[in-house]
Amino acid sequence: MYEILKEKNLKLTDQRKIVFDLIKRFENNATASNIVSACANEVDYSTVYRIINMFLEKGIVEKKLNYADEIIYAFKEEHGHYFTCVKCHNKEKLMECPLDSVDQHLEQQKGYKIISHTVEVHGICKKCLDK
Numbered sequence: 792m793y794e795i796l797k798e799k800n801l802k803l804t805d806q807r808k809i810v811f812d813l814i815k816r817f818e819n820n821a822t823a824s825n826i827v828s829a830c831a832n833e834v835d836y837s838t839v840y841r842i843i844n845m846f847l848e849k850g851i852v853e854k855k856l857n858y859a860d861e862i863i864y865a866f867k868e869e870h871g872h873y874f875t876c877v878k879c880h881n882k883e884k885l886m887e888c889p890l891d892s893v894d895q896h897l898e899q900q901k902g903y904k905i906i907s908h909t910v911e912v913h914g915i916c917k918k919c920l921d922k
């Protein structure tokens with residue numbers, strides 16, 4: 792699970808592992824202060840911030856808002872949309888993002904700043920239909 796660090800040419804140090812694990816473990820509660828207090832005995836806070844910023848710069852994590860409107864750090868997912876079969880629960884990645892032009896239109900015509908969008912397609916896959 793640390794492959795992403797190697798992919799981004801980051802050496803796997805104990806401190807980076809600790810911060811990485813905490814972001815994973817806290818999920819929706821992965822705020823900077825939670826991460827800092829959870830590893831206070833092992834990593835000092837300025838190092839935690841440095842590691843988080845490095846993860847941000849490398850595109851490993853991104854800032855998000857959780858349900859309580861707190862800024863959290865979450866692992867960045869590759870942008871993509873999926874078809875999910877309601878019968879066998881298979882997920883299949885759709886070929887390309889159908890919304891890029893919509894985002895562009897909103898930014899250029901309306902002057903909005905688009906941050907993200909999600910599309911989920913649900914249905915019954917060919918295999919299940921043929922059964």
Ligand SMILES: [Zn+2]
Binds near residue numbers: 876880918
């Ligand atoms: Zn299916």
Ligand SMILES: [Zn+2]
Binds near residue numbers: 870871888889890908
């Ligand atoms: Zn998209």
